[in-house]
Amino acid sequence: MAENKNQLLVEVDDLKTYFHLHEGTVKAVDGVSFNLYKGKTLGVIGESGCGKSVTSQSIMRLVQTPPGKIEGGHIWLYHYNEDGSVKDKVDIAALKPESKELRAIRWRDVAMIFQEPMTSMSPVHTVYDQINEAMMLHLPGITKEETRARTIELLRRVGIPQHEKMADAYSYQLSGGMRQRAMIAMALSCNPGLLIADEPTTALDVTVESQILELIRELQAEYNMGIMYISHDLAVVAEMSDDIMVMYLGQAVEKADTNEIFDNPLHPYTQALWRSIPTIDGSLERLDSIKGTIPSPYYKHSGCRFYGRCEKRIEGKCDESFPELLEVKPGHQVRCFLYE
Amino acid sequence: MNSQDIILDVKGLKKYFPLKSGGLFGKVQGYIKAVDDVTFYVKRGETIGVVGESGCGKTTLGRCISLLYEPTAGDVKVYLDEGVLDVGNMNKEETKKFRRNVQMIFQDPYASLNPRMTVLNIVGESLLVNDVAKGDEMEQMVGQIVQKVGLKVEHLRRYPHSFSGGQRQRIGIARALVINPQLVVADEPVSALDVSIQAQILNQLKDLQKDFGLSYMFVSHNMSVIRYMSDRIMVMYAGKLVEMAPREVLLNHPRHPYTELLLSAVPRVSRRGSFRLVTPGEPPDLLNLPQGCVFNPRCKYAKEVCKEVAPSLVQVGPDHFVRCHMADELTLTGI
Numbered sequence: 096m097a098e099n100k101n102q103l104l105v106e107v108d109d110l111k112t113y114f115h116l117h118e119g120t121v122k123a124v125d126g127v128s129f130n131l132y133k134g135k136t137l138g139v140i141g142e143s144g145c146g147k148s149v150t151s152q153s154i155m156r157l158v159q160t161p162p163g164k165i166e167g168g169h170i171w172l173y174h175y176n177e178d179g180s181v182k183d184k185v186d187i188a189a190l191k192p193e194s195k196e197l198r199a200i201r202w203r204d205v206a207m208i209f210q211e212p213m214t215s216m217s218p219v220h221t222v223y224d225q226i227n228e229a230m231m232l233h234l235p236g237i238t239k240e241e242t243r244a245r246t247i248e249l250l251r252r253v254g255i256p257q258h259e260k261m262a263d264a265y266s267y268q269l270s271g272g273m274r275q276r277a278m279i280a281m282a283l284s285c286n287p288g289l290l291i292a293d294e295p296t297t298a299l300d301v302t303v304e305s306q307i308l309e310l311i312r313e314l315q316a317e318y319n320m321g322i323m324y325i326s327h328d329l330a331v332v333a334e335m336s337d338d339i340m341v342m343y344l345g346q347a348v349e350k351a352d353t354n355e356i357f358d359n360p361l362h363p364y365t366q367a368l369w370r371s372i373p374t375i376d377g378s379l380e381r382l383d384s385i386k387g388t389i390p391s392p393y394y395k396h397s398g399c400r401f402y403g404r405c406e407k408r409i410e411g412k413c414d415e416s417f418p419e420l421l422e423v424k425p426g427h428q429v430r431c432f433l434y435e
Numbered sequence: 436m437n438s439q440d441i442i443l444d445v446k447g448l449k450k451y452f453p454l455k456s457g458g459l460f461g462k463v464q465g466y467i468k469a470v471d472d473v474t475f476y477v478k479r480g481e482t483i484g485v486v487g488e489s490g491c492g493k494t495t496l497g498r499c500i501s502l503l504y505e506p507t508a509g510d511v512k513v514y515l516d517e518g519v520l521d522v523g524n525m526n527k528e529e530t531k532k533f534r535r536n537v538q539m540i541f542q543d544p545y546a547s548l549n550p551r552m553t554v555l556n557i558v559g560e561s562l563l564v565n566d567v568a569k570g571d572e573m574e575q576m577v578g579q580i581v582q583k584v585g586l587k588v589e590h591l592r593r594y595p596h597s598f599s600g601g602q603r604q605r606i607g608i609a610r611a612l613v614i615n616p617q618l619v620v621a622d623e624p625v626s627a628l629d630v631s632i633q634a635q636i637l638n639q640l641k642d643l644q645k646d647f648g649l650s651y652m653f654v655s656h657n658m659s660v661i662r663y664m665s666d667r668i669m670v671m672y673a674g675k676l677v678e679m680a681p682r683e684v685l686l687n688h689p690r691h692p693y694t695e696l697l698l699s700a701v702p703r704v705s706r707r708g709s710f711r712l713v714t715p716g717e718p719p720d721l722l723n724l725p726q727g728c729v730f731n732p733r734c735k736y737a738k739e740v741c742k743e744v745a746p747s748l749v750q751v752g753p754d755h756f757v758r759c760h761m762a763d764e765l766t767l768t769g770i
Contacts, residue, residue, distance in 0.1 A: 142629040270717055300488035300718055301656070305700040309713045327630055330659075330702035353707050371634035373663035375686075375701045376770045381641075382663065384634035388599045 102133040103173050104289050104321045105154065105205070110168035110188070112146075112153045115161060119393040123149040125345035126168070128420075131289055134315065136322040138336030138353070140329060140368075144389055145342040147325045151291045154323075155207050156187060156197055172204055202233045206282035208275070210294040216266040216278060222250070223262040226281045233285045249280040253310060272303035276310070283314065289321045296331065308335060329372055333357060341365050344390065344400040347420055351427040361429040363407045399432070407433060441514060442618055442650045443477040443500065448509030450495050454722075467721050469495040471674040473509075474748060477618065482644065482651040484665030484682075486658055486697070488718050491671040497620045497654045501539040502530075513537065515617060535565050538611035542623035544603035548595040554581065554606055555591040561614045580613045581606075583646075585639060601632035605639070612643060622654045637663060658701045662686060667754060670694050673719040673729040676748060680755040687769040690757040692734045695767040728760065736761050 112124040124146040131137055141147045152158045154170055170187040190197045209215040217225055226246045230237055243262075250258035253276040266274055275295060282290060292311065296304040308331065315322055324335045332339060339356045341349045341364065349362040360366045370383040387404040390396075398414040399405070405413065412432055420430040450470040455461035470492040477483050485493045498504045500511070502522065511522035513533060520533050538561075541547035548557055558577045562568045568576050578588045584605040595603055604624060611619055621640065625633040637660065644651060653664050661668055662682060669679040670693065678691040689695050696714050716733035719725075725732050731741040740760050748758045759765075 142631055272717060301658070301702075302488065302696060302700045302714065302716075303718065305702070306713050306715070308702070328702065329630075330704045333704040333707050334702050357704055357707065368631060372630055373634075373637070373657075373659040374704060375659045375662060375698070376703055376705055379663065382634040382638060384638055385631040386635075388601055388632065389629065 101135075102175060102179070103130055104133055105131040105173070105187075106169075106171040107131075107150075107154070108169045108171065110150065110153060110170060111166040112149050112158055112163060113166045114163045121392040122345050123163070123392070124153060127342070127345075127347050128168075129340055129347065129350065131321045131323055133288065133321050134319045135337045136315065136324050136335055138332035138339040139323065139325045139342060140327065140332050140339060141342035142327060142389060144344065144392055146345040147342050148293055150342075151207065151293050151323060151325055154187060154291060155201060155205060156190065156192065157207075160192060172200060174204075198232070202229050202282075202285040202287060204287060205289045205291060206285065206287035207291040207293065208278050208282050208295045210297050216274065216281075218265060218267050221263050221265055222246075222269075222277045222280075226277075226284050229281055230284050245284065246280070249283055250277070252314075253277070253280045253283075254306070255280070271299050272306065275299060275303075275307055279307075279310065279314070283318070286318065287320065289323065290315075291323045291325070293325045294327070297326070297328070304331075311335070329368070330374070341368070344392075344396075346400060346430065347428075348401065348430045349428065350420070355427055359427075361423065361427065361434060362401075362431050363405045363433075364401045367404075367406070399430075409433075440478050441476045442479045443652070444510075444512045444514070445476065445500070446474050446510040448473045448496070448499060448511065449507045450492075450499050450504055451507045465722075468674045468724070469721070470499060470506075473671075473674075473676045475669055475676060475679055477650050477652060478666075479514075479650055480644075480648055481666040482653050482664050484661035484668040485652065485654045485671060486656065486661045486668060487671035488656060488697075490673070490718060490721055492674040493654045493656075493671050494622055496671070497539070497622045497652060500618075500652060501537050501620045502533065503539070513618065531565065535561075535567075535614050536617045538614065538616040538619050540604075540607050540611045540619060540621040540624045543627050544600055544607055545627070547607055548603055550595055553592050553594055554586075554609075557595070557606060558610045558613050561610065565614060567614060577609075577613060580609045583643070584609045584612070585635075599632075600628050601635060604628060604632075604636055608636075608639065608643070612647065612649075615647070616649070618650045618652065620652045620654070623656070624653075625660060626655065626657065633660070640664070658697060670697065673721065673724060675729055675758060676756075677730065677759070678757045680752070680757075684752065684755055685769075689767045689769050690751055690755070690762045690765070691730075691759050692736050692761075692765070692767065693730050695769075696733070698770050699768070701770075728758075736765055 108128050110124055110127045114121040114123055127150055139147045153165055165188045172185045172187050174182040176182045223246050227242045230242045246262050247258050250262055255261050255273055255276050296307050326332050333353060336353050338352050340347050343364050349365045360369055367385045371385055385404055398416055399418050402408050402414045409432060418430045418432050420428050422428045423434045448470055449472060451466035451468050453463045454465045454467060456464050487493045499506045513520040515536050520529055555577055559573045562573050562576060586605050625636050655661050665682055667681050668685045670677050672693050678694045719729060727743045728741045728746055731737040746758050746760045748756050750756050751762055
């Protein structure tokens with residue numbers, strides 16, 4: 096089989112996911128485009144309300160309708176032939192909710208792990224029951240003996256001790272780190288091409304976090320998965336990602352490979368973010384804080400969404416027209432008038 | 436040490452929570468030793484950072500120091516400008532004096548402000564109950580401190596729901612500082628805030644420390660934040676203080692294997708793409724602590740003695756204390 100590392104798995108094109116609420120429309124994701132490749136990790140950084148989680152939920156079609164709705168754009172999922180040529184592509188954004196086609200994609204093509212494994216696993220089913228259910232639904236023809244054997248093998252692989260016994264444990268009987276490992280085992284059960292990890296270690300202690308991060312990287316190397324890694328923690332994203340996308344208020348403001356974006360950030364928001372975060376090994380100089388607060392999601396921007404907090408804003412320009420995300424050097428895109 | 440230089444002196448502090456069997460008259464089955472035999476001091480005008488993972492006792496320790504919990508045992512002395520308070524044996528008058536001088540900032544700015552009180556009443560309450568000021572005088576004092584923490588006077592009549600998380604945390608800071616305390620216990624004051632807001636609050640706390648000559652006990656699970664804020668750092672594990680040292684010493688020359696593990700686990704922007712060594716093991720189960728050193732099941736340097744005898748806290752350098760049998764033999768890696 097052709098194991099091409101740069102095979103395109105998912106192409107998100109101008110995705111728009113809005114929430115229609117009493118108070119107005121929240122454009123949670125407003126024209127975001129990016130590609131996810133086999134064997135590579137895209138890190139998505141942003142603060143609360145930037146749309147990073149809604150983006151990933153749109154790919155899995157987990158956005159509740161109403162109030163949420165995908166209002167525009169495409170999420171192309173690619174399938175390949177044995178020889179590496181494109182077999183077909185499906186627009187996930189256009190599939191009917193709860194349709195057979197959608198169900199076939201979830202877990203088999205795209206799987207997801209969540210921030211809080213306690214609330215994303217059922218407390219009244221054993222670990223095996225839940226992994227079994229996922230496989231029974233998504234892998235037609237599989238037998239109970241096979242799912243049992245595969246579950247135990249997966250639990251062993253994710254580092255759960257006494258994996259045969261733990262398969263019959265309930266999620267509340269596991270510690271936070273073990274629960275997240277079980278969640279990862281479940282996500283891997285149908286051998287997905289793409290794994291979406293939405294803040295998977297935020298609820299964990301730092302020593303356990305490092306174990307889970309290492310596990311995800313090992314599994315990626317082993318199964319050649321594409322990963323979309325979402326976090327607000329810059330250092331975690333820096334350690335995990337090949338490429339990084341920075342989001343602010345529903346838009347991508349900067350995209351580049353990890354080294355480039357940390358060594359040479361261009362967008363004033365990215366620059367300010369890098370300087371405002373205390374590090375374990377960097378400078379101890381006074382932190383630069385980003386002034387102001389994240390604007391209300393209902394606010395109607397007449398120009399750049401970062402205008403009100405930006406130190407390099409150009410009055411009369413940045414507040415009156417919308418900057419585009421442009422490639423300013425090979426592989427480095429930024430949404431800012433300073434570079435036009 | 437000269438008691439002139441220290442504001443808080445804690446010896447052998449313990450806080451045990453009883454574990455009861457079910458039912459109304461449940462018998463005590465045992466104890467969770469949330470804080471077990473912790474000895475430390477805080478110097479005047481400094482920040483001591485308390486770091487550790489969940490369940491290590493750092494929050495319980497902070498709550499014991501600010502008397503939100505009554506310690507099970509231990510000797511806590513507070514050296515104020517107007518005299519010494521022996522926290523275990525205070526009369527009513529002294530307790531009031533203690534409350535005026537030791538204040539706390541809480542983690543969750545959404546849960547720690549009464550939604551039915553205005554900012555004026557939230558911040559002014561401690562002035563009222565301590566008979567410091569009322570009426571117009573109170574409003575003036577509240578107005579001053581509110582401006583000092585970066586809010587506006589016109590915010591005074593508003594309720595907490597109309598503020599963002601960062602602003603709420605500023606209200607919490609104003610409430611702690613309005614009565615002009617000398618020691619402030621800050622329990623994870625930025626962990627509920629967005630990253631772009633964290634720096635604002637951390638810088639604000641530093642500025643206020645300088646302006647008012649405050650001493651901070653700063654509790655956090657985030658080693659990077661602790662490093663930015665602290666002069667000295669104490670590391671806790673399973674209710675025990677395992678190491679305490681000046682910041683640079685602790686970060687560059689740790690002497691306890693758990694400190695080394697903790698430092699190696701902190702994610703770093705500079706460590707892009709490279710794999711790191713991961714130590715197996717899980718945070719301790721407080722109901723089933725091991726014999727001997729509490730860290731021995733996860734410690735890669737553990738010897739027989741570590742499984743049998745609990746080490747005691749020993750001084751290994753200026754202001755440097757460590758609880759490890761092997762402290763003299765090991766060369767550990769810092770950041």
